Each structure stands twice: as structure tokens, then as C-alpha cells.
Amino acid sequence: MKSREKEISKIEEVLIRFHRRHETFQAPPFWTERLMARVRGEKMRGNGFYRAGAVVWRFASVTCLAAVLLALYASGLNVETPYEIVELMFDDPAGLDLALLFASL
Amino acid sequence: MAHSDKETQDFEIIARIMGGDVNAFELLVERYRPLIFGIVMKHVPYDRVEDVAQESFLEIFRSLGSYAAKSPFSHWLSKITVRCCYDFWRQHRNNPEQVLSSLTEDSQQWVDTMLAGRSRDAFEREASGREAREILNHAMARLSAEDRMVLTLVHLDGRSVREASDLLGWSQISVKVRAHRSRGKLRKVISGLLDGRQESI
Incomplete structure (x- = not known):
């Protein structure tokens, strides 16, 4: 039993030595060129996506603030139903009522 | 944290890439190709090394914006590469082509x-x-x-x-x-x- 363990350890040691031997990999010709072509494609996709995302998030806080102000304004007008809120928004396409609200703040 | 010359150069290259000079990424590829190939070679079959190394570099490029310089750049690259090798084996787990080899x-x-x-x-x-x-x-x-x-x-x-x-x-x-x-x-x-x-x- 002990000699079997010894044999296993011996083979194991050789396999570890095999794994740790120094070996270099010769990249095939045009490997870097192919990689860079993919990277440039990645950049175009990536940048477009990230730029769109950045624009959306930049306006997110402004949009939230506008929604809160609109809700406050709507509550001051005693409008209660969603229908009335929509009507208010559509009846004020130029945002004059909102502009007046901001002017009074 | 004091940085070595190599790290300082790395940061300069990363800044160029982040600034839109994608071609500067080739400088990082040249600098770290031996490291990445060295890791990949130890984990995946020889005939798949170049593919997995490409995927690793692509993943490095995609993740470059998240590099916070808390650890050496080479260590950060190694992490991404090791995880790409792991992904390779996860994808090939149920691959019928990968039959259990019998010994000669x-x-x-x-x-x-x-x-x-x-x-x-x-x-x-x-x-x-x-x-x-x-x-x-x-x-x-x-x-x-x-x-x-x-x-x-x-x-x-x-x-x-x-x-x-x-x-x-x-x-x-x-x-x-x-x-x-x-x-x-x-x-x-x-x-x-x-x-x-x-x-x-």
C-alpha cells in the first residue's frame, strides 16, 4: 500500500515538472493584426453604447426633478386623476404654465 | 503608492487608450503578450492558446475603464486571463467533441x-x-x-x-x-x- 502511494507520488512529481517546464508560445503571423482589428470593432460598438448610456444618465436626474416639480405643481392645481395630469401637459405644449411656476419660485 | 517605470508607462498608455487612441492598445499587447500566453498555455490545449489569448486581450480592452490601479497592472491582467481560461472550460464542459482520451x-x-x-x-x-x-x-x-x-x-x-x-x-x-x-x-x-x-x- 505504501509502495503504491510512493509510485503515485513519483508519477505526480513528473507531471508537475512537465507542467512547470519553461515553454514559449510562438504567436502565428498576423495574430496581433487580427486582434487589433477586433479591438477597433469593439471600440466602435463599445463607444456608441457607452456614449448613449452616458447621455441617458446625464438627463436622468433632470428628468426626475422635473417630474417632482410637475407633481407638486399638479397638486397645487387640485388635479387628481392621471387623465387630468395628461390633459394639463397636452394643453400646455409650450410649457408656459410650467415656466410661470418656475418664475414664481 | 510608488509606481515603477513600467507601471508609469502602463498608466500613460491606458490614459491614451481611454482618451480614444485605440491603437495604443497594441503597445500593451506587445508588453504583456508573453505573460498572457504564458498563463493561457498552462490552462488550455495547445491548439486553442491563440484563440483564448485573443479573447483575454479583448476582455482586457473592454474592462480597461474599470482598472483602478489598486493592484499592479500585470496582476489585474492575470486575473482576467485566468477567468477567460475558466470560461473556456465552462463552455467546453458538455462539448461532445471533447471525448475522454484513452492512453496509448x-x-x-x-x-x-x-x-x-x-x-x-x-x-x-x-x-x-x-x-x-x-x-x-x-x-x-x-x-x-x-x-x-x-x-x-x-x-x-x-x-x-x-x-x-x-x-x-x-x-x-x-x-x-x-x-x-x-x-x-x-x-x-x-x-x-x-x-x-x-x-x-
Whole structure:
């Protein structure tokens, strides 16, 4: 039993030595060129996506603030139903009522 | 934190890439190609090294914006590369093409030679043979992607549990348990190999 363990350890040691031997990999010709072509494609996709995302998030806080102000304004007008809120928004396409609200703040 | 010249140059290149000069990424590729190939070679089959290395560099490029310079850049690259190798094995887990290899007669003979007790030189020479690769692949093919990664990092590469857990992003306990279990499996495969040898005698 002990000699079997010894044999296993011996083979194991050789396999570890095999794994740790120094070996270099010769990249095939045009490997870097192919990689860079993919990277440039990645950049175009990536940048477009990230730029769109950045624009959306930049306006997110402004949009939230506008929604809160609109809700406050709507509550001051005693409008209660969603229908009335929509009507208010559509009846004020130029945002004059909102502009007046901001002017009074 | 003081940075070496190499790190300072890396930061300059990264800044150029982040500023839109994508071609500067080629400078990073040239600087770190040996490191990335060195890691990938130890984890995936030889004929897949160039593909996995490309995927690793692409992932590095995609993640460049998240590099916070808290650890050396080479360490950050190593982490991404090791995880790409793990992804490779996860994707090939159920690949029917990856049949469990059976060993040739040469491998059995090689085991006999190893156990015959030769000189140190012969030992070193035999350790670089085709048969050693065959046996290692044969054993590894019987392991899960997780066990394979841990066995390679801890047992074969000789890294610490802490280092391996950092590279893989797993807990140290998980790595420790897997390291112990996967080593047991490797020894079991070797034991099976010795049984086969005895049966053929």
C-alpha cells in the first residue's frame, strides 16, 4: 500500500515538472493584426453604447426633478386623476404654465 | 503608492487608450503578450492558446475603464486571463467533441520507465515528453472546469490558496476544498494507470 502511494507520488512529481517546464508560445503571423482589428470593432460598438448610456444618465436626474416639480405643481392645481395630469401637459405644449411656476419660485 | 517605470508607462498608455487612441492598445499587447500566453498555455490545449489569448486581450480592452490601479497592472491582467481560461472550460464542459482520451501503449511504457528509477537527467528528459502531456490531459479530462482550474493553479503551478482564490475570485475555503478534492482525483487517475499497467504485465 505504501509502495503504491510512493509510485503515485513519483508519477505526480513528473507531471508537475512537465507542467512547470519553461515553454514559449510562438504567436502565428498576423495574430496581433487580427486582434487589433477586433479591438477597433469593439471600440466602435463599445463607444456608441457607452456614449448613449452616458447621455441617458446625464438627463436622468433632470428628468426626475422635473417630474417632482410637475407633481407638486399638479397638486397645487387640485388635479387628481392621471387623465387630468395628461390633459394639463397636452394643453400646455409650450410649457408656459410650467415656466410661470418656475418664475414664481 | 510608488509606481515603477513600467507601471508609469502602463498608466500613460491606458490614459491614451481611454482618451480614444485605440491603437495604443497594441503597445500593451506587445508588453504583456508573453505573460498572457504564458498563463493561457498552462490552462488550455495547445491548439486553442491563440484563440483564448485573443479573447483575454479583448476582455482586457473592454474592462480597461474599470482598472483602478489598486493592484499592479500585470496582476489585474492575470486575473482576467485566468477567468477567460475558466470560461473556456465552462463552455467546453458538455462539448461532445471533447471525448475522454484513452492512453496509448507508449504512455503505459512511460509509466514503467518513470518507476524504474533512472538518473536525474533521464528523469528530467522524460518529464518533457509527449507521454507526460498525454497522461496529464487524460487526467484533466476527468475533472470539472472548477477542479481543473484549481488543480492547475495550486497543485501544478504551485501558487498559494490565497493567490488562486484572488485570481479566480472565489473564497479561500472553496479553493482549499477543491484543491484537496482535485488532487485526490488526479492521484486516483494515476492509480488507475498503475492498475492498468499491472494488468498488462
